[in-house]
Amino acid sequence: MTTTLATEEPRTRVRRPVRRTAVVLLLALAALVLAGVASIMFGSKTLAPDQVWAAVTGHADAYTTTVVQSRYPRTALGVVVGLGLAVAGVLMQAVTRNPLAEPGLLGVNTGAAASVVAATAFAGVSGQTQTLLWALPGALLAGLFVYVIGALGSGLSPVRLVLGGAVLTAVLSAFIQAVTLSRPQVFDSYRYWVVGALGGHDWNAVGTVLPLAAAGFALALLLGRSLNAVALGEDSATALGARPERVKAIALLTATVLSAAATAAAGPIAFVGLAVPHLARTLLGADLRRQVVLSALLGPTLLLTADVIGRLVVRPQELMVGVVTAFAGAPALLIAVRRMRATS
Numbered sequence: 182m183t184t185t186l187a188t189e190e191p192r193t194r195v196r197r198p199v200r201r202t203a204v205v206l207l208l209a210l211a212a213l214v215l216a217g218v219a220s221i222m223f224g225s226k227t228l229a230p231d232q233v234w235a236a237v238t239g240h241a242d243a244y245t246t247t248v249v250q251s252r253y254p255r256t257a258l259g260v261v262v263g264l265g266l267a268v269a270g271v272l273m274q275a276v277t278r279n280p281l282a283e284p285g286l287l288g289v290n291t292g293a294a295a296s297v298v299a300a301t302a303f304a305g306v307s308g309q310t311q312t313l314l315w316a317l318p319g320a321l322l323a324g325l326f327v328y329v330i331g332a333l334g335s336g337l338s339p340v341r342l343v344l345g346g347a348v349l350t351a352v353l354s355a356f357i358q359a360v361t362l363s364r365p366q367v368f369d370s371y372r373y374w375v376v377g378a379l380g381g382h383d384w385n386a387v388g389t390v391l392p393l394a395a396a397g398f399a400l401a402l403l404l405g406r407s408l409n410a411v412a413l414g415e416d417s418a419t420a421l422g423a424r425p426e427r428v429k430a431i432a433l434l435t436a437t438v439l440s441a442a443a444t445a446a447a448g449p450i451a452f453v454g455l456a457v458p459h460l461a462r463t464l465l466g467a468d469l470r471r472q473v474v475l476s477a478l479l480g481p482t483l484l485l486t487a488d489v490i491g492r493l494v495v496r497p498q499e500l501m502v503g504v505v506t507a508f509a510g511a512p513a514l515l516i517a518v519r520r521m522r523a524t525s
Contacts, residue, residue: 228248293445
């Protein structure tokens with residue numbers, strides 16, 4: 182009898198985290214589905230659920246069908262951008278061991294903005310598709326530059342990484358201000374992109390960034406076990422068969438690709454990459470594999486919800502999603518700082 186009880190107790194302990202993870206992920210998936218439905222229902226014209234269903238099944242009138250179909254790309258882009266920012270935030274916080282790290286730490290936002298400004302001012306680029314195609318390489322180059330700075334010397338250093346991002350952001354911000362102040366027409370085009378928005382994009386924008394986001398998400402999942410080992414310390418990670426420097430390098434490059442794709446598509450959107458990893462860590466603990474999966478659900482949910490709120494609060498006008506996430510993210514940042522103080 183004693184042996185039986187002793188073997189049943191560990192099994193029960195294992196089942197509880199598995200059940201909790203399954204319940205949390207199912208609830209997060211349900212929340213994402215609801216946010217997606219709300220994104221299709223609400224806008225300058227609100228549609229009832231039966232109208233949306235009729236449009237999906239091909240039984241609605243032409244006007245309702247057009248409205249619903251016009252919201253599909255926006256919703257899909259919100260899912261891709263939210264996933265990219267949230268998963269990039271998980272990787273950034275894991276590599277730097279800084280709970281306040283987010284994709285902007287790599288200079289990706291400023292790199293994309295500088296590329297857009299340069300393309301608009303010197304190449305006459307206009308339109309959201311062309312802007313996306315120019316913002317993407319600028320964001321990637323900025324992230325790679327900061328990574329190289331952080332990797333100089335004896336391995337990858339979180340301190341050098343942060344300093345490199347700060348230096349690059351300062352230099353590129355000065356360039357952006359110089360160009361936009363001297364060329365008002367550039368500022369008129371740039372100011373709409375820099376706030377961060379999901380509207381105005383078509384399926385081409387989704388198709389451009391979706392492969393990068395999918396590849397980055399898959400790689401983040403594969404890195405989860407190795408990052409868990411690295412979190413135990415470099416000596417322990419090496420003993421477990423991981424290569425800490427290599428794992429960190431791949432994780433940072435993955436975070437760069439994810440955040441670059443998201444920023445190029447929708448502009449700089451703050452706090453998603455900061456707040457979502459904290460929430461995922463609170464719900465499912467320190468296992469990075471679970472954090473990545475949960476963040477991939479919570480990030481789009483948060484972004485789509487913010488986008489819906491932005492469409493409703495000033496209707497028939499629209500408040501850009503970057504503004505809404507900034508308002509919502511400020512309290513999240515304060516809560517994170519207070520938690521850090523309480524645990525220190």
